[in-house]
Amino acid sequence: MPPGQYLTPDFPVLSAGPTPQTPLDQWSFSLDGGIDEARRWTWDEFVDLPAETFTVDIHCVTRWSKLDTVWTGVSVDTLLDGVETSSDYVTAWCDGGYTANVPLAGLTGGRAWVVYEYGGEPLEREHGGPARLLVPHLYFWKSAKWVRGLTLTAEDEPGFWERYGYSNDADPWREQRYWGD
Ligand SMILES: Nc1nc2c(c(=O)[nH]1)N[C@H]1C(S)=C(S)[C@@H](COP(=O)(O)O)O[C@H]1N2
Ligand SMILES: [Mo]
Numbered sequence: 117m118p119p120g121q122y123l124t125p126d127f128p129v130l131s132a133g134p135t136p137q138t139p140l141d142q143w144s145f146s147l148d149g150g151i152d153e154a155r156r157w158t159w160d161e162f163v164d165l166p167a168e169t170f171t172v173d174i175h176c177v178t179r180w181s182k183l184d185t186v187w188t189g190v191s192v193d194t195l196l197d198g199v200e201t202s203s204d205y206v207t208a209w210c211d212g213g214y215t216a217n218v219p220l221a222g223l224t225g226g227r228a229w230v231v232y233e234y235g236g237e238p239l240e241r242e243h244g245g246p247a248r249l250l251v252p253h254l255y256f257w258k259s260a261k262w263v264r265g266l267t268l269t270a271e272d273e274p275g276f277w278e279r280y281g282y283s284n285d286a287d288p289w290r291e292q293r294y295w296g297d
Contacts, residue, residue: 118288121181128180129242132276136211136262143246145230146265147195150203155195159246163232165190170229172252174259175288187250189231192223195266203268207275208249208260215275216260217284218251220268227253230263255286255293 117123140159148154157165169188175181206223208216222228232239232247239245244261251258257277278284283292291297 117181118175119291121175121179121288124180124182127182127243128176128178130176130178130256131242131261132214133212135241137241138211138246138262138264140246144264145195145247147199147268148265149207149268150201150270151268152200155199162190162230162247166194168229169233172250174250174252174256176256177282177286177293181288186235187229187231188233188236189229189247189250191226192228192230192266193226195230196224201268203270205269205272207267207269207273208258208263209265209267210260211262211264213276214260214262216249216258217273217275217278218254218258219272222254223251223266227251253287255283255288257282258286 143159144156145162146156167188167190171184171186173183174185204220206218206220228251230247231250247263249260249263281295283294283297285292
């Protein structure tokens with residue numbers, strides 16, 4: 117366990133605003149910004165992409181952790197396959213306006229996914245369904261719920277919680293909770 121965390125058997129819901137309701141026929145996922153050609157998938161196209169089911173631990177900055185959670189989704193490596201970019205940063209953006217920033221290097225190498233199933237069931241809306249970003253090696257606020265796209269940027273742009281004083285880097289093993297940790 118990372119320092120300062122405790123285990124919870126529950127799955128708490130933490131949302132900074134109302135839960136958006138985007139019908140699947142109006143849902144799409146976009147990859148844009150500093151790339152040679154922007155990409156966009158409809159829901160049907162997205163769930164046809166090669167998917168992975170994997171087991172990871174998650175760590176919220178409010179100190180709860182959950183071990184061995186099982187998710188299914190598409191790795192960011194798969195989404196970026198063949199993309200040319202000189203951008204080093206990514207902003208994940210969401211229905212409802214939430215954003216989270218992560219260095220591109222923190223989303224590749226099999227360490228981040230856009231997931232649409234939890235425990236073999238469709239991801240519940242309150243937990244980010246139809247799809248959320250999952251970056252389990254960082255505090256859970258980086259795992260943007262209701263994610264609709266990744267925008268690659270040349271400069272690092274603080275996201276929703278980062279602008280409110282949370283850490284830009286958010287490594288739970290280094291206990292990077294707040295700006296300056
Ligand atoms: N779009 C969006 N994503 C979000 C949030 C949010 O408020 N809106 N909260 C973040 C925070 S602080 C946490 S701890 C996790 C909570 O995910 P959960 O509700 O599935 O536990 O989602 C993260 N992703
Ligand atoms: Mo959180």
